[in-house]
Amino acid sequence: MKIRSDALDRRTFLGHSGRAALAALAAAAMPEARATASGKIRLATVGTGSRGTATWGRTMMRTHGEYVELVGFCDINPKRVAKAPALTGVDAPTYLADEFDRMVKETRPDAVIITTTDCFHAGYAIRAMELGVNAICEKPLATEAKQCQDLLEAEVRTGKKIIVTFNARHGNPDEEIKKVLMSGELGRIISAEFEEYLDIHHGADYFRRWHGKMRFSGSLLCHKASHHFDQMNWWLDADPAEVHAFGRVAFYGKNHSFRASYCRKCPFTDRCKFYWDITKNKRYVQLYVECEDADGYHRDGCVWDNAIDTYDTMTVEVRYANGVLLSYSLNTYMPYEGQRIAFNGEKGRLDVRMYHRQPWEVKGEADFRLTKNFGGTKTWTVQASQGEHGGADAKLRDLLFKPGTPDPLEKAAGSRAGVMASLIGVAARRSIQTGERVKIADLISFPLAWRWK
Numbered sequence: 001m002k003i004r005s006d007a008l009d010r011r012t013f014l015g016h017s018g019r020a021a022l023a024a025l026a027a028a029a030m031p032e033a034r035a036t037a038s039g040k041i042r043l044a045t046v047g048t049g050s051r052g053t054a055t056w057g058r059t060m061m062r063t064h065g066e067y068v069e070l071v072g073f074c075d076i077n078p079k080r081v082a083k084a085p086a087l088t089g090v091d092a093p094t095y096l097a098d099e100f101d102r103m104v105k106e107t108r109p110d111a112v113i114i115t116t117t118d119c120f121h122a123g124y125a126i127r128a129m130e131l132g133v134n135a136i137c138e139k140p141l142a143t144e145a146k147q148c149q150d151l152l153e154a155e156v157r158t159g160k161k162i163i164v165t166f167n168a169r170h171g172n173p174d175e176e177i178k179k180v181l182m183s184g185e186l187g188r189i190i191s192a193e194f195e196e197y198l199d200i201h202h203g204a205d206y207f208r209r210w211h212g213k214m215r216f217s218g219s220l221l222c223h224k225a226s227h228h229f230d231q232m233n234w235w236l237d238a239d240p241a242e243v244h245a246f247g248r249v250a251f252y253g254k255n256h257s258f259r260a261s262y263c264r265k266c267p268f269t270d271r272c273k274f275y276w277d278i279t280k281n282k283r284y285v286q287l288y289v290e291c292e293d294a295d296g297y298h299r300d301g302c303v304w305d306n307a308i309d310t311y312d313t314m315t316v317e318v319r320y321a322n323g324v325l326l327s328y329s330l331n332t333y334m335p336y337e338g339q340r341i342a343f344n345g346e347k348g349r350l351d352v353r354m355y356h357r358q359p360w361e362v363k364g365e366a367d368f369r370l371t372k373n374f375g376g377t378k379t380w381t382v383q384a385s386q387g388e389h390g391g392a393d394a395k396l397r398d399l400l401f402k403p404g405t406p407d408p409l410e411k412a413a414g415s416r417a418g419v420m421a422s423l424i425g426v427a428a429r430r431s432i433q434t435g436e437r438v439k440i441a442d443l444i445s446f447p448l449a450w451r452w453k
């Protein structure tokens with residue numbers, strides 16, 4: 001990882017290397033909690049929806065319960081937060097959103113895990129740090145430029161830390177790409193390509209949920225693509241400098257002849273190919289249907305809702321500070337799911353094709369081909385591991401919580417990584433709206449004297 005030369009910058013980012021840093025910081029920040037607790041890292045959760053109660057709830061307690069304990073749950077929906085103990089199997093106190101401060105003061109966590117709707121991540125991370133607690137935040141770290149600035153300033157002001165849970169760095173093929181690039185086999189990287197294909201199941205699901213409204217998700221350029229922009233920043237070990245983008249709502253939303261408010265209230269279920277019966281999923285009924293009268297949120301919203309303003313079709317070009325040019329696209333209504341990623345170097349090209357859901361048989365999770373300019377070509381296949389997101393979530397939890405987990409690929413991600421990924425999405429959104437090219441350095445005044453090449 002490139003560390004900028006000024007001392008504050010160096011200290012800040014070296015301090016972001018995962019569990020050890022978090023545990024040491026937490027112990028230093030909350031000595032009274034450490035002295036009385038089991039020695040486990042104490043975590044409080046804000047956002048007790050799907051991710052908060054599963055990956056960072058029941059599953060985490062099953063796989064990493066010897067290292068962490070959940071000490072409190074907070075959510076804006078009183079019915080959903082009341083279910084958190086049963087859904088996670090952890091008998092911890094529950095709090096409403098306006099009781100967040102009280103949760104932190106009463107439960108004395110070492111860190112708050114933030115798994116709310118995207119637009120609220122930054123506010124909770126800042127408040128947690130102001131209350132003397134580190135923040136472990138789901139992606140995207142932020143959905144607006146100002147949030148990025150406020151986050152960086154809060155980290156400096158409070159001396160607390162942000163860790164961003166970029167699990168997409170942890171998949172086997174994603175690690176393999178990093179290894180190839182670190183090996184130097186391609187020489188200097190000159191340009192890169194990333195195509196994301198979301199299919200008519202996974203892709204459509206974004207438009208049923210709050211993600212389809214930009215004010216909640218910052219668009220998929222923040223919500224979804226922050227994974228991909230972070231991966232590119234990490235793979236290339238480079239900072240984005242300038243962004244240009246196009247985007248449209250070209251398939252979902254207003255692009256249809258009939259619509260309803262949500263699937264259970266729809267008179268067109270026999271005609272709509274996107275009709276989805278949430279009542280067949282017991283967990284979703286518990287998490288959403290049984291809680292919807294408290295906040296009016298329908299998890300099975302209509303994909304043809306006229307109010308959908310999140311782009312379903314996007315192309316983005318990024319110029320990196322080191323000169324690399326990235327061409328990125330995201331389409332959300334594909335007949336199959338996966339990615340095509342490529343790097344063009346001085347000495348050759350790496351082609352990666354990832355298969356997440358295809359209507360044809362595939363051998364592994366990803367096919368790799370490395371071709372030398374004046375040499376041969378070699379191919380190999382990388383398999384996914386067992387578990388959520390091809391084993392990536394478990395590896396991320398290891399890095400955060402399991403003592404002694406090494407990090408040779410520098411997968412631990414702090415505020416810098418979170419902000420850089422979000423800012424590409426914010427810049428792309430702005431470029432789509434204004435037609436202008438957007439310089440990352442113009443989006444916020446970086447408080448740490450970062451150097452822009």
Ligand SMILES: NC(=O)c1ccc[n+]([C@@H]2O[C@H](COP(=O)([O-])OP(=O)(O)OC[C@H]3O[C@@H](n4cnc5c(N)ncnc54)[C@H](O)[C@@H]3O)[C@@H](O)[C@H]2O)c1
Pocket residue numbers: 046047048049050051052074075076077080097114115116117118120138139140165167223389
């Ligand atoms: N890294 C990954 O692979 C991955 C996968 C899924 C989700 N996520 C992230 O996790 C987060 C949660 O996603 P989800 O699928 O669980 O969504 P969800 O809708 O199931 O849960 C969001 C929860 O936040 C609560 N909430 C909304 N506004 C709030 C507020 N102001 N204060 C407190 N609580 C509030 C909602 O009531 C809900 O319980 C998102 O940011 C998403 O990007 C990451």
